Amino acid sequence: MSTLELSEQEIIRRKSLEELNKLGINAYPAAEYKNTHFSSEIKQKFDPEKENLQEVSIAGRIMSRRIMGKASFAEIQDAEGRIQVYLNRDDLCPGEDKTLYNTVFKKLLDIGDIIGIKGHVFITKVGETSIHVKELTILSKSLKPLPIVKEKDGKTYDAFTDPEMRYRQRYVDLIVNPQVKEVFEKRRTIIKTMREMFDDAGYLEVETPILQPIPGGASARPFITHHNALDIPLYMRIANELYLKRLIVGGYDGVYEFAKDFRNEGMDRTHNPEFTVMEIYVAYKDYNWMMEFTETMLEKVAMALHGHTKVKIGDNEVDFKAPYRRLTMIDAIKEHTGIDISGMDETQLRTVCDELHIEIDETFGKGKMIDEIFGEKCEGHMIQPTFITDYPVEMSPLCKKHRDNPDLTERFELMVNGKELCNAYTELNDPIDQLDRFQEQMKLSEKGDDEAMFIDMDFVRALEYGMPPTSGMGIGIDRLTMFMTGQDSIQDVLFFPQMRPEKKEQVDTDELFAELGIPAEWIEVVRKTGYNKVSALKEAKPGKLFQDICGYNKKNKLGLTNPSQDDVKAWLA
RNA sequence: GACUCAGUAGCUCAGCUGGUAGAGCAACGCCCUUUUAAGGCGUGGGUCCAGGGUUCGAAUCCCUGCUGAGUCACCA
Numbered sequence: 238m239s240t241l242e243l244s245e246q247e248i249i250r251r252k253s254l255e256e257l258n259k260l261g262i263n264a265y266p267a268a269e270y271k272n273t274h275f276s277s278e279i280k281q282k283f284d285p286e287k288e289n290l291q292e293v294s295i296a297g298r299i300m301s302r303r304i305m306g307k308a309s310f311a312e313i314q315d316a317e318g319r320i321q322v323y324l325n326r327d328d329l330c331p332g333e334d335k336t337l338y339n340t341v342f343k344k345l346l347d348i349g350d351i352i353g354i355k356g357h358v359f360i361t362k363v364g365e366t367s368i369h370v371k372e373l374t375i376l377s378k379s380l381k382p383l384p385i386v387k388e389k390d391g392k393t394y395d396a397f398t399d400p401e402m403r404y405r406q407r408y409v410d411l412i413v414n415p416q417v418k419e420v421f422e423k424r425r426t427i428i429k430t431m432r433e434m435f436d437d438a439g440y441l442e443v444e445t446p447i448l449q450p451i452p453g454g455a456s457a458r459p460f461i462t463h464h465n466a467l468d469i470p471l472y473m474r475i476a477n478e479l480y481l482k483r484l485i486v487g488g489y490d491g492v493y494e495f496a497k498d499f500r501n502e503g504m505d506r507t508h509n510p511e512f513t514v515m516e517i518y519v520a521y522k523d524y525n526w527m528m529e530f531t532e533t534m535l536e537k538v539a540m541a542l543h544g545h546t547k548v549k550i551g552d553n554e555v556d557f558k559a560p561y562r563r564l565t566m567i568d569a570i571k572e573h574t575g576i577d578i579s580g581m582d583e584t585q586l587r588t589v590c591d592e593l594h595i596e597i598d599e600t601f602g603k604g605k606m607i608d609e610i611f612g613e614k615c616e617g618h619m620i621q622p623t624f625i626t627d628y629p630v631e632m633s634p635l636c637k638k639h640r641d642n643p644d645l646t647e648r649f650e651l652m653v654n655g656k657e658l659c660n661a662y663t664e665l666n667d668p669i670d671q672l673d674r675f676q677e678q679m680k681l682s683e684k685g686d687d688e689a690m691f692i693d694m695d696f697v698r699a700l701e702y703g704m705p706p707t708s709g710m711g712i713g714i715d716r717l718t719m720f721m722t723g724q725d726s727i728q729d730v731l732f733f734p735q736m737r738p739e740k741k742e743q744v745d746t747d748e749l750f751a752e753l754g755i756p757a758e759w760i761e762v763v764r765k766t767g768y769n770k771v772s773a774l775k776e777a778k779p780g781k782l783f784q785d786i787c788g789y790n791k792k793n794k795l796g797l798t799n800p801s802q803d804d805v806k807a808w809l810a
Numbered sequence: 811g812a813c814u815c816a817g818u819a820g821c822u823c824a825g826c827u828g829g830u831a832g833a834g835c836a837a838c839g840c841c842c843u844u845u846u847a848a849g850g851c852g853u854g855g856g857u858c859c860a861g862g863g864u865u866c867g868a869a870u871c872c873c874u875g876c877u878g879a880g881u882c883a884c885c886a
Contacts, residue, residue: 245855246820246837301846308843325843348836362844384821385836387847394847395822395835401878402821413821457885502885503811612886650886657886713886726879737877 246382253345254378260336264378270353272296276313276320280366283358290358293368295320296376298351298412301387304343310367313354318415321367322354329370337373349379349412386413404734417729423542424718424730428495430541431515434534440491440517445480447473447497453693454478454635457500460510473499478635478709479696481518482664485707486699493517495714506726507656510735513714522708524647524663528624531651531659531710532559535622542721550654550720553620561622561651566611569625573615578607600684604631619652634674634690636662651712653720661710668700753808759800 243251257264274293283290297315307326312319326338346352355372384397396414397403403410403417410417432442450469452459454476464471477496484492499511519527539546539557546558564572567579576589586606590597595613597606607629619625627639628648639645647663665671675692682689718730728734750760 244820244837249837303845303848304842305845305848306842308845310845310848312846321846323844327843359844361846363846365844365846367844382820382836386821387835389847392847397821399817399821399878401817404878455886500885503883505885506880508885660886716886739877 244382247380250347250378250380250382253347254380257341257345257375257378260341262341262375264375266374266376270294270296270374270376272315272353275317276315277317279320279358279368280318283360283366285360292355293358294353294355294372295368296351296353298379299346299348301348302346307338309342313352313368314412321361321365322356322370323359323361323367324370324373329373341375342373346375347379347382348385349381349383350375351377351379383409384413400728401736404728405736405739407732420718420722420724420730421732423722424714426541427538427718427721428515428714430538431534432495434537435491435493435517438491440493440519441489443481443484443489443492443494445474445477445484445494445496447499449474451691451693453691453696454480455498456690458502460499460501475500476514476711477516478711479693481516481709482704482707483696483699485518485520485664486702486704490520490705491518504735506728507716507719509715509727509731512727512731514711515714516709516711518664518707518709520705520707523706524626524649524661524708527661527663527708527710528563528649529560531624531661531712532557532561532622535559535651538717538721548721549723551723551725553654555621555654555720557622561624563624563626563649565627566607566625566629567627569615569619570607570610573618574610578610600681602631602681604629604633608632616652616657617655620654622658623652624649625652631677633662634678635665635671637665637667638670656716657713658716658720659710659712661708664704664707664709666700666704666706668697671700672697755808756800 254264272295274290274295276295276297279290279293279295295313295315297313299311300314300319301312303310309324311322311324313322324338324342326335329338329342330336353374353376354368354370356368356370359367359369361367384395386396387394397410403414435442448462448464448471450471452472452475454474455478457475459475460473462471462473463469474496475498477494477498481492481494493515495513495515497511498514500508501510502508504510519530522530535557536546536559539548547554547556549555567577571577574593576593578586578589581589583603583606586603587597590606590610593610593614595606595609597609601609611625615625626647626649627642627645628636628650630636630638630644630646633646633648636646636648639647649659649661650657651659651661665674672692675690675697678690679692715727715730719725719727722730724730
């Protein structure tokens with residue numbers, strides 16, 4: 238990498254690295270560093286009266302330095318937090334040679350470097366538990382300066398907030414913003430709590446195909462790829478439902494999977510093209526049982542995270558304490574619009590949509606219109622956890638018809654803070670009905686609905702062997718994490734949210750520029766004035782190039798002898 | 811996909827109705843042996859996102875593009 242492409246501070250750090258090497262110090266040593274403690278442990282356990290912790294070593298990143306001549310303080314950040322260390326020239330360098338303190342620590346180390354230290358714990362005059370350093374080992378030199386975030390009395394100064402940089406360079410975000418780590422630790426607690434509950438119930442955690450020949454189990458546009466050896470298209474799964482139900486056919490009474498699903502659709506605050514869903518299927522149960530199971534699960538998760546069931550989401554306080562309100566979709570619509578749509582036909586529903594100013598088009602069937610009314614008029618009002626039950630049959634092709642009403646299905650969604658969190662069915666296990674429903678989907682597809690489901694004949698065949706009555710439930714883990722941790726963007730609960738790739742401008746090599754006859758010392762200047770590619774240079778006007786580079790030379794006081802205008806013309810010839 | 815806002819030093823941000831680019835932190839040099847947003851004195855650091863246009867003169871005004879965020883549309 239050429240120096241002109243680096244910032245001043247990066248050049249200085251590279252020079253420091255060279256200086257370290259000259260002193261015989263390997264800034265990237267291979268050996269294990271034995272740390273005896275973590276920062277938080279030391280802060281908790283140290284007791285000055287007991288005089289414990291007199292031999293500790295920790296390893297971590299230098300996050301701040303306060304140098305006062307012969308003594309210095311620094312903060313070291315390890316996996317569990319930060320602790321202050323105290324360095325004293327004569328304690329760190331007891332002999333004549335003070336290089337380690339004067340040169341290595343004061344001059345050649347920087348914020349961001351990873352070091353190991355050994356020493357004893359004490360409390361400073363101002364009352365901060367600190368480590369008095371006797372040995373210092375460089376474990377990794379940092380060549381790029383970190384953003385500097387300072388804090389006093391809980392107030393943060395110069396916070397690293399640019400969303401683009403936080404998501405693209407999550408590693409920096411994690412180093413500098415400790416709250417970010419907490420969110421991901423909570424995410425893990427959520428998953429762990431659920432997994433423990435399922436395991437205790439004796440359900441089997443399974444893995445099913447991500448590459449599927451038929452993308453089934455949901456209505457969504459899939460990503461498509463190609464398998465070379467088989468020469469067939471394969472789809473990234475949009476759901477794993479049909480595979481999990483095949484396993485119920487196979488004789489497992491309970492199966493679940495934490496699954497990455499992929500949908501080739503828009504991205505926004507609540508949608509990422511790849512996302513995590515937990516789906517669980519339990520034999521011999523129905524959706525009433527599943528509602529109880531779901532509310533128990535969420536209550537447990539909230540307790541595990543917070544020790545209570547009340548969670549602040551934006552301006553709302555949501556209480557995850559079971560049981561949750563249960564409301565049929567038709568009653569929900571009645572409650573929020575005053576209109577009773579039960580028994581209405583397609584024409585009547587169209588009139589209702591018009592009255593409510595809900596936009597629809599001809600391809601909409603009854604089910605989709607009802608869903609549209611619900612989505613527009615009701616969904617947003619469901620702040621406290623509410624089970625919405627009994628969806629129209631047209632929009633739930635994998636769900637068993639309602640035991641009391643063939644126009645409805647035994648389906649529920651759990652609404653929280655105005656958003657869908659869970660989706661669950663009494664599963665359709667009648668193979669003849671299932672094939673009919675798939676064929677209905679085909680008709681929708683022909684009508685122009687590009688999200689209608691594909692027919693999966695192997696799944697129908699599995700049902701023909703007989704699937705026990707079963708209830709299944711899916712829950713969006715990203716969304717759950719958002720709710721439970723109070724984040725309002727999915728990007729804040731994914732380590733690496735999808736971003737448009739960074740475009741790095743192509744830069745031609747020195748050799749290609751040299752071929753034009755440009756002297757080596759001028760190549761960087763030519764690049765710096767905006768001509769990164771030889772092809773771009775060829776189109777430049779010689780007069781402008783001449784002015785640009787001579788001007789740059791003068792402005793930056795490079796002290797180069799300017800070429801003649803004829804020289805410059807010759808380069809471009 | 812549409813609209814709105816934003817992009818200036820390593821980071822956070824000023825920069826008015828066009829007139830030589832600023833601050834704090836970070837960096838560099840010097841001073842300082844219990845500081846903590848350490849302090850004091852001094853110094854350096856910029857393709858003002860990119861490309862066009864208007865103008866004697868553009869970070870600033872206009873157009874196009876790129877990237878991000880928000881709202882909507884689409885979508886669970």
